[in-house]
Amino acid sequence: MKLSRSITLNNIKGRPVRTLVLVLLTALLSAAVFCGTVIVTSLHKGLRSLEARLGADVMVVPYSATTQQSFEDLVLQGTTGYFYMDTATAQKVLDREGIGESSQQVFLATTSSGCCSLPVQIIGFDPETDFTISPWIKKSFGGELGFCDVVVGNDLNAFVGDKLKFYGVEVRVAAKLEKTGTSYDTAVFTNFDTVRELIRSSMELGLNNFKDIDPDRSVSCLLINAADGYTAEEIADDINIHVKKVKAIRAQDMISGVSKSLSGVADTVSGLIAAVWVLGTVILLLAFTISINERRREFAVMRVSGASRMKLASVVMCEAVIVSGIGSVIGAGLGALVLLPFSRAIENMIGLPFLLPSAGAIALYILAAAAVAVLAGAIAAAASAFRVTRLDAGLVLRGDN
Amino acid sequence: MKKRTTKTLVCDIILFALCDFYCAGSKLLFHGCRSRMMNGSWMNCHWAEQAVFAFGIVLAVLGLALLVLNDPGIKRGIALSMIPAAVVPAFIPNVLIEIGCGKNMRCQAVMRPAVIVLGAVIAAAAAAYLMINRKRTDKEQ
Numbered sequence: 180m181k182l183s184r185s186i187t188l189n190n191i192k193g194r195p196v197r198t199l200v201l202v203l204l205t206a207l208l209s210a211a212v213f214c215g216t217v218i219v220t221s222l223h224k225g226l227r228s229l230e231a232r233l234g235a236d237v238m239v240v241p242y243s244a245t246t247q248q249s250f251e252d253l254v255l256q257g258t259t260g261y262f263y264m265d266t267a268t269a270q271k272v273l274d275r276e277g278i279g280e281s282s283q284q285v286f287l288a289t290t291s292s293g294c295c296s297l298p299v300q301i302i303g304f305d306p307e308t309d310f311t312i313s314p315w316i317k318k319s320f321g322g323e324l325g326f327c328d329v330v331v332g333n334d335l336n337a338f339v340g341d342k343l344k345f346y347g348v349e350v351r352v353a354a355k356l357e358k359t360g361t362s363y364d365t366a367v368f369t370n371f372d373t374v375r376e377l378i379r380s381s382m383e384l385g386l387n388n389f390k391d392i393d394p395d396r397s398v399s400c401l402l403i404n405a406a407d408g409y410t411a412e413e414i415a416d417d418i419n420i421h422v423k424k425v426k427a428i429r430a431q432d433m434i435s436g437v438s439k440s441l442s443g444v445a446d447t448v449s450g451l452i453a454a455v456w457v458l459g460t461v462i463l464l465l466a467f468t469i470s471i472n473e474r475r476r477e478f479a480v481m482r483v484s485g486a487s488r489m490k491l492a493s494v495v496m497c498e499a500v501i502v503s504g505i506g507s508v509i510g511a512g513l514g515a516l517v518l519l520p521f522s523r524a525i526e527n528m529i530g531l532p533f534l535l536p537s538a539g540a541i542a543l544y545i546l547a548a549a550a551v552a553v554l555a556g557a558i559a560a561a562a563s564a565f566r567v568t569r570l571d572a573g574l575v576l577r578g579d580n
Numbered sequence: 581m582k583k584r585t586t587k588t589l590v591c592d593i594i595l596f597a598l599c600d601f602y603c604a605g606s607k608l609l610f611h612g613c614r615s616r617m618m619n620g621s622w623m624n625c626h627w628a629e630q631a632v633f634a635f636g637i638v639l640a641v642l643g644l645a646l647l648v649l650n651d652p653g654i655k656r657g658i659a660l661s662m663i664p665a666a667v668v669p670a671f672i673p674n675v676l677i678e679i680g681c682g683k684n685m686r687c688q689a690v691m692r693p694a695v696i697v698l699g700a701v702i703a704a705a706a707a708a709y710l711m712i713n714r715k716r717t718d719k720e721q
């Protein structure tokens with residue numbers, strides 16, 4: 180056992196270039212599997228979070244908003260912007276049949292503030308009726324939002340107790356949301372009274388244009404859940420036919436574009452992982468075959484010195500497992516070192532909802548990626564190990580074969 | 581004068597390359613946000629980038645000295661001084677200079693993690709250099 184281990188270790192140390200190439204190959208395999216799996220999982224988690232974040236069956240907005248190119252970006256990706264309809268129009272929508280729960284929201288885009296050198300989206304909601312934002316806020320804040328209290332998204336550089344200034348109005352950060360992987364992460368939430376105060380202040384500064392709408396009697400969107408016996412499609416169709424100047428959009432329709440892009444990216448990444456895995460395994464197989472062919476005399480000498488066929492196979496397999504083990508740990512570690520700190524840059528680049536799995540899940544993926552790479556190395560070496568057991572030592576040493 | 585071994589030469593080249601990459605990258609690859617505030621002044625991340633670049637220049641000079649000089653004692657001293665020079669800039673964005681942007685901004689998403697990761701890699705490489713060099717000196721003694 181001791182002799183077999185020392186032969187294996189000496190073989191690994193004695194051929195540094197071959198060992199380095201095999202380590203690099205398995206590191207590449209392991210890094211590809213780890214990074215690919217984490218990216219695909221994060222995208223799926225981001226989409227699930229987005230579905231939960233929309234939280235309503237139907238969203239009703241002024242018709243003019245839907246003609247803006249950035250409308251979907253505003254709702255789904257956190258681009259700042261605003262649009263308004265008067266409360267009388269909103270009431271007409273709420274008077275329609277089949278409306279279950281409903282809540283209003285007011286959007287306001289800021290200029291710079293203490294937490295951000297760039298604009299942020301402020302979302303005013305009614306805590307009495309809200310059913311989409313409150314569940315998220317309750318995860319990090321148990322109390323009630325007072326006047327000039329705000330809840331900030333996880334990606335904003337502001338913390339509980341901080342004072343921020345929007346349009347000259349000082350507000351207090353009452354809570355910070357957990358990471359959602361959606362546009363909520365870059366938004367600021369507050370109640371209606373505070374957002375109306377901010378709107379008033381912005382108008383005094385001449386920074387917002389409400390045209391002919393009274394800012395105190397305006398809302399940006401209505402979020403509606405269908406009553407029992409009605410479907411989201413029926414409600415949306417009914418509103419679109421009977422209420423002018425508004426557009427009702429089903430939440431499912433809104434995220435279908437994101438969902439399609441996401442499945443496209445996920446399929447591509449999965450395909451790449453599979454390709455790298457197959458290619459890596461084939462290259463490892465070739466590398467082991469060439470290496471074993473070069474060492475036929477060495478194995479023949481070991482065989483005539485009394486080593487059993489199983490012993491020869493175990494030397495080959497041990498070498499493969501040790502080398503691919505080292506490579507897989509390095510690869511998964513490097514993958515984590517690149518992917519985790521740069522996850523926001525990746526999120527910005529992909530432009531899709533992206534929510535990293537928990538630390539425990541990531542640790543599990545690292546182990547799984549390392550295991551997959553070791554398995555690939557073992558599979559590739561198994562064929563060579565089998566050939567070594569079939570070796571005819573006499574023929575090899577005579578040089579006939 | 582003692583002749584440099586291949587192992588030491590490889591270590592010198594790796595550290596030199598890492599330091600140069602850090603220096604050039606802080607201006608070309610993982611720089612901060614390039615836009616100015618509405619009043620025309622630079623955002624804080626610009627000044628954080630400048631500070632990181634200054635440390636990058638120090639690291640590049642140290643890397644060059646490590647490559648050129650041959651005395652093992654001086655080389656060990658240079659490798660040792662690389663560790664704080666690589667670790668301190670990791671605290672520049674957001675700790676020493678508050679960059680104060682949304683976390684999706686380039687300075688938070690690219691510059692900060694790059695400075696931390698590369699700093700850690702250079703510090704680890706310098707520490708490894710010291711270990712390798714110490715072993716060699718022990719053998720010589």
